[in-house]
Amino acid sequence: MGSASSMLTQYDIEEVQQHCHNLFSQQEIVSLYHRFCQLDRNAKGFISADEFLSVPEFAMNPLSQRLLKMVDGLNFKDFVAFLSAFSSKASMQQKIELIFKVYDSDCNGKVSFNDIMEVLQDLSGSFMSNEQREQVLTQVFKEAGYTRDSYLTLADFIKVFGSSGLNMDVEVPVD
Structure with a gap:
């Protein structure tokens, strides 16, 4: 190989x-x-x-x-x-671990408010202002019991996304 x-x-x-x-x-x-x-x-x-x-x-x-x-x-x-991680047979934890790695761009094992803001900016582009993104994310953090100064670990991600019904399945075409 x-x-x-x-x-x-x-x-x-x-x-x-x-x-x-x-x-x-x-x-x-x-x-x-x-x-x-x-x-x-x-x-x-x-x-x-x-x-x-x-x-x-x-x-x-x-x-x-x-x-x-x-x-x-x-x-x-x-x-x-x-x-x-995109397989329909992958566990929810495997899928969440991949998402966590996407957010943890500096690979320090923690995701900050700013890390999530950067991803939101990538995803929303000019459809949302920075102020709107910040307001939404501040509210989400607050509702989840976190502050802007909090760092989310992989365990936090699993807690938040574990029951979300997240679907990242991609079918592999078989020739």
Whole structure:
């Protein structure tokens, strides 16, 4: 599995399945491998930020710059592990952990009021003023028992989103 142009062996497929907690079938792993090879244009064995941006849906995502920090340089096994959070079989905790990483842009294990403001700005663009975003977020923090000076940990995120019915499922097309 070293270079992207080599073929996957049964052992490779099983190893990737274990790495992503068996959330993808063998056929889905093979399909993802073909897509990975298409993205890895130079057959380096990993996908660069520029290669990720060649996917129109990814490039158009308002959070693409934050996501790029998470996906730049992923090899195939880590590419599948990243995508596993989008599987319908992924647990709510796995999905929330991914969202938390998007918000925790400095990777310090905490999300501040300002971190969330930055994401809201990315998501809402010019549709909301900074004052409106700040008012909404201040109210949400207050209702959840936090202040502007609070830092949310992963455990806080799990508490807040755990029962939200969050849906991030993406179906893997099988060739």
